[in-house]
Amino acid sequence: MKHNRIIALILLAFVIWWGFLTTRLPETTMIGEPGPKFFPSVILLLMAVFSVILFFIKDEKKQETPELIMEDGEKIEIEEEETHPMKSALKLFAVFLAGIILVYFVGFSIGMIICLTVMLWMIGWKIFPRAFLFSASVTLIVYFLFDWLMRIPLPAGRLF
């Protein structure tokens, strides 16, 4: 199945679910005022219409990156956008999410050091000393800059 079709179906399912939530919102009590349901309903209706249109639109083919020639004749090689395997991206996102949850429990410094060390290890850095020392130094610099120097509080952990 084509990407546009899958996305359109997901969006339509989302519109139905969000529409159901919208029906449960309270009615207005003011004269002339359309109430809290009105604006989300209009947006959802438009989303449904455009999702149906998207369903019938063919997927675009990836265009080749053109070579850029400047006014003075200089040729510039444009950095090509790489498409990476979705699985690898999902793994990194999952580790980052785990890191965010960790921050909730153990606070910014410990949580971010662990999360960043694992992410850097996943992309091929040696876990010790490179990944760990780099993560620790970046996190601690940010900690000192914000928390200590500018007095902007960073997320504190629930446990300690």
Next chain:
Amino acid sequence: MLELFAQGMSIAITVENLIFMFLGCILGIVFSAIPALTFSTALILLIPLTFGLSPVAAISVLLGVFAGGMTGGSISSVLLGIPGTPSAAATVIDGYAMTKKGQGGKALGVAIYSSIFGGLVSLAVLILVAQPIAGIAIKFGPPEMFALVVFGLSTIVGLSEGSVVKGLLSGLVGLLLCTIGLDPVMGMQRYTFGMSNLMIGVGLMPVMIGMFALPEVIDSFLTASKNRNKPLEKNKKKVKASFPSLREMRKLFPTNLKASIIGTLVGAIPGTGGPIAVFMAYDVAKKSNPKVGTGEIDGVAAPESANNGVTGGALIPLLTLGIPGDSATAIMLGALMIHGLVPGPLLFRDNGPLVYAIFISLFIINLMVLAIQFGGMKLFVKVLDIPKANLMAMILVVSVVGAFAVNLNYADIVIMFAAGFLGYLMKRYGFPVVPLILGLVLGGIIEDNFRKSLVFSDGSYSIFLTNPFALVFLTLAVVMLLAPTVKPWLAARKAKKA
């Protein structure tokens, strides 16, 4: 006027004031260049420190932060692809595209030049025609505001990078996100799922940081992982910082001028602010040069002139009517009142020399920002010499702080993550991210003003058609939205006839 000008000059140009202006500029640039911070934070942090200063010195330092902040947001937009402030969101599109082409230094130069251009044009407007503009701006009630913002939203068509349907869907998702939280008129909870953290709604900064930074971080990590056996990669091209040439300045002049005027006028309308102005100006630039969006200097010049145009524009209702145009001017209103100055029509009558001292200070501040940014340009581009994976690891840490620091709310970090994941999927499947940001910026203002208009008219929709300003803006919005469909049809008909 000349007498007031001379008196204002003697008040503004003192060593003490110049030092405070300079410090304010540096602080504004630094705070807005770091995606985790905004210059509004700098303004709030500075207010208690200004208590011991004279009114002009206090206003000088705050104006320095304001003008420096509006310019500094472009640094991270251009070099890292992450907007430092919401007003720098449109600069990312062409600025970062230029950096990818190895022209980051040039993009930065254009951004600095255009910012100062916008700042000076808006200052000229502020000095010459502040009071008539303020008179018009004050007439903008809910129907006019609704129509103006709908017109701003119609620029989504221009920001859609190929697929208008995908762009519109992206914008609608942004509008829908605005409905989460407390209802703007009745104060009821909507889509909060019982979570108190969601009552304040979905914040712009966490979404913006997530959508722009996270996909870039993940992609860079995956590229680094792919090249793990190769030696640590540094950027291949040495990026040189360069200021636009005279020829480029001439070429950019119409874009800069139009964008500066848009910025000033939009900034003068209370409740609008930089993000609306930059997207409107960007759309105008795109209409004059269809290549905008692929890494063109016009695409950097227009939003940068517009967002600095807002600085002078926002001061128009502040100084003439005592109405703040945005959050930054609201903070400055507080500071002015702390120092015994009550902005409004009487300010010009009772404190004329002081008002002119503010104008002169703003002029000097613009020149200072230019000098600081020009001097620092070579230093800023050094960021690009850092290996990308290392740089992105640092950005990841700063992103977490940035999302949290705005409201000190842990839920904002989760929102940042969700926005980043959504942004990654959108990028992968060809959905532009910028319309979603625009929808998020404008959604609240649209709904609020639409519903208030209907309350005023007892539910009659004719309020939008009987009001001349509203009618003009709504007609323009319809034209903009229909243009992509009608234009090819008209061209095909013309070709058929020929």
